[in-house]
Amino acid sequence: MFSIIKRILRLSGKYRSRVIVGLIFNALKSCCAAFVFFAVLLVMLNIEHLTGTVILQAFGIIVLSVLGRFLFQYLSDVFMSASGYEIFREKRLEIGNQLKRAPMGYFTENNLGTVQTVLTTTISDLEGNCMLALTFLVGGFVQALAMTLMLGIFCWQIGLLALTGILAGILVLGQIKKRAGAHTEDMQNAQELLVGSALEYIKGISVLRIFGKGKEGKGKVDQAFENKCRSDIAVTVSTAGIMKIYEAVFKITSCLLFLFSALLYLWGVITLPYCLLFIICAFLMFMELELMNDGAFLSKMLATQLDRLDLISDIPVLDVGGKDIALKSYEIELKDVTFAYDSRSILDGINLKIPQNSTCAIVGPSGSGKTTLCNIIARFWDVKSGSVKIGGHDVREFTCDSLLSYVSMVFQKVYLFNDTIENNIKFGKPNASHAEVVAAAKRACCHDFIEALPQGYETMIGEAGSTLSGGEKQRISIARAILKDAPIIILDEATSSVDPENEKALLDAIFELTKNKTLISIAHRLSTVRTADQIVVIDQGHIVQHGTHEELAKKEGVYRTFLECREKSISWKL
Structure with missing residues (x-):
């Protein structure tokens, strides 16, 4: 119980500090709530000689109890609930x-499923349940201890019995957390699998339909x-019995307190009012x-969710210790560069210089490492190993x-936002x-088709630019x-996937983009290679x-083969 509060x-x-203040208000x-029993005791002690003064005193205590509960509950909600939203807003921004x-x-695909689940389901659950769990765990415990202390002041035997019941309940709470812990990991894994499978199905639905694999x-x-349903049921089945035992501990303790109180009265240890x-x-x-049985189960689920959040919070970052550097030149130099995805080597011993305001075309077979070089x-x-420098500074x-303030990238697969x-x-x-914006659109040769759209520049283009053609997205x-x-x-x-009708407009747009710039271009078209x-x-x-x-065209090798393939494709007739 205390471990989840500390986390x-x-x-x-x-x-x-705001959360702690909220917990203090919740405890108050x-x-x-215990003040009500002082009012009851006051009336019972004076039951044979009840006066208006006693009644007013008891009523005043009850009013203070009710007002105090409302006030402190309000203050607890203000401090804790608002803080819960602030905490997880900050966490989302941090991630x-x-x-x-x-x-x-x-x-990777697996990481995407985890990230998606954590940023949506996990953080939303934590946002809604963290403060609730604290309220359950702290509020119920404080109230029971406060009343146990009050009973112990009047009769140590009754106080000891009540304390024994609380300690027994805490032991059962530990078993609830243990049983819930055996399944909450499975619940989280099932949730991530569900999100990943649903995303894959939605993104690949066109392929599934084409190949008749919808079912x-x-x-x-x-x-x-x-799987998600089964994991949820497994948690419920494994904890249902122990949660009822937890409730039974306090029901039995209440019955024993009733019996022991009556016996103490019969034995003359306490008076009838007490x-x-x-x-x-x-x-x-x-x-x-x-209610803490719900809090205990909830706390174990929160512990698992917090583990997931910690996992995402430990994302490796590239620029620890990085500085904002003002460049005086934009020459690019790669020296003895090697790169591998895990154990699969992609680039080996790359040495290359690209002077400022020059153009460099990168050519090679599919999978040769062209895109990786740019990345x-x-x-x-x-x-x-090796180094990549821009303007004399290692990246x-x-x-x-x-x-990235010095770099613009235009990808083959364009992503536009909804x-x-x-x-x-x-x-x-x-x-x-x-x-x-209009000036940039005109230079990119897309102003005319934008103006022809129903709302012009205010036209919503749909997720990933789904309402536009490939050439239109590329020009945007x-x-x-x-x-x-x-x-x-x-x-x-x-320009590799653009049809001939759009190619000229796109090449004109690229010309405007790259004017007086340092340009690195991965290309398959002769028109974008030969002028480099x-x-x-x-x-x-x-x-x-x-x-x-001109130099490479005269030599045998990969580039010459590239040219011959392009010349053959150009000469094809329909």
């Missing part, structure tokens, strides 16, 4: 900041739902404590934000004016890069050729 307080960070609220600084290798694909999701007070207390003092320049991953010296076209273009420069991404106006541009096969200042040919992770189009 929640540790998680609270700068809001810890529970103490106020979001870590995610944008994480190496791209972190985002098989849905069967996997159904199985994930079934006997009646103890009997009334026996059936009321454990009411909140009985390590932008520091999406760190190299295993590992920068913060991620500082480094927002207006204007906001998507402004993504790289949020404070840009509408006039700047180029407008976004133009508006950012970074000195280094990386194009990752930006230098061409780098990569094969199986090595630079096998390096030179201009």
